[in-house]
Amino acid sequence: MEENVEKPVTAAVLIIGDEILSGRTQDTNLRDISRYFGVHGVDVVEARVVPDVLEDVVAALNALRARYDYVVTTGGIGPTHDDITADCVAAAFGVPLEEHPEIIAGMIARSGYELTPARRRMARVPVGGELIRNIVAGPPGFTIGNVFTLAGVPNIMRGMLEDVGPRLKGGKITISRTVRVTGTGEGVIAAPLEAVAKAHRSMSLGSYPFNGPQGVGSNLVLRSRDPDELAIATAELIAALAEKGITQVEEVDPAS
Structure with a gap:
């Protein structure tokens, strides 16, 4: 069903x-x-x-x-x-x-x-x-x-x-969480991000690279209407990045 x-x-x-x-x-x-x-x-x-x-x-x-x-x-x-x-x-x-x-x-x-x-x-x-x-x-x-x-x-x-x-007659509000990775380019991030995206197809996951005073990195933004799934996917992504040896990872305010 x-x-x-x-x-x-x-x-x-x-x-x-x-x-x-x-x-x-x-x-x-x-x-x-x-x-x-x-x-x-x-x-x-x-x-x-x-x-x-x-x-x-x-x-x-x-x-x-x-x-x-x-x-x-x-x-x-x-x-x-x-x-x-x-x-x-x-x-x-x-x-x-x-x-x-x-x-x-x-x-x-x-x-x-x-x-x-x-x-x-x-x-x-x-x-x-x-x-x-x-x-x-x-x-x-x-x-x-x-x-x-x-x-x-x-x-x-x-x-x-x-x-x-x-x-407006809206539906459930979409919420987001942002995982910031520094010191690593998108080429290394791509595989763990794709794996989490495939496991949570109802969600939106995107990578937004930056290169500035804080160095090279990406803001990985996860968006969902389900706060529980969002929390699970965020944890899975952080764990998947760690498995790749990516350690400069922190969750930040989505607006930052």
């Missing part, structure tokens, strides 16, 4: 904008979304960066939302002509856009003067969409189906995440 294994809850991030692809802007949103979703029991397992081309965004969005439980888009909800994310999301869901009265009212309250056509672009939401509160600055984001559409500006995006979190 097969063991009843809980299916992980997954997400993808769709980063929209020519400025990311050109290298003019460095993306940090993927890191922040992955960490935030992980705390809520949702694994970000894919990310794509697409240009400001409607057909490309729609194709990527439709592919991702069909494959994963959630999709987060960042960027392209501002007032300029190349801010086309709202158009793309509406096209992907086959619905029209409409100016949301709550956004319009908020803009008028903040500005105190008549809105320009450019500012009104930021009030457009796909029909059937719900607003995502923006606690930092400017208009809100929105959600429709399993898609969350957030700002591209990092601090505004992070503020919007606070309203996304309560809407």
Whole structure:
């Protein structure tokens, strides 16, 4: 009889904008979304960066939302002509856009003067969409189906995440442990790491080499939803490294 294994809850991030692809802007949103979703029991397992081309965004969005439980888009909800994310999301869901009265009212309250056509672009939401509160600055984001559409500006995006979190239906949280090996290259580490990985196929094991003031080495990161299996695999890995004569081994804080 097969063991009843809980299916992980997954997400993808769709980063929209020519400025990311050109290298003019460095993306940090993927890191922040992955960490935030992980705390809520949702694994970000894919990310794509697409240009400001409607057909490309729609194709990527439709592919991702069909494959994963959630999709987060960042960027392209501002007032300029190349801010086309709202158009793309509406096209992907086959619905029209409409100016949301709550956004319009908020803009008028903040500005105190008549809105320009450019500012009104930021009030457009796909029909059937719900607003995502923006606690930092400017208009809100929105959600429709399993898609969350957030700002591209990092601090505004992070503020919007606070309203996304309560809407997530996550699974068991993935936890990690890190074994740091110094004074040894990956060529020696590879065999014991592979042996433990094969013995614990439901887990994720990865090697992240470094070469700096502390010398040559690798951080071996083990990730699992099962804390007991994680502890067993960590002990097995340390023992397997010792059998290979690797003695400069310590378990460290995963964040270090």
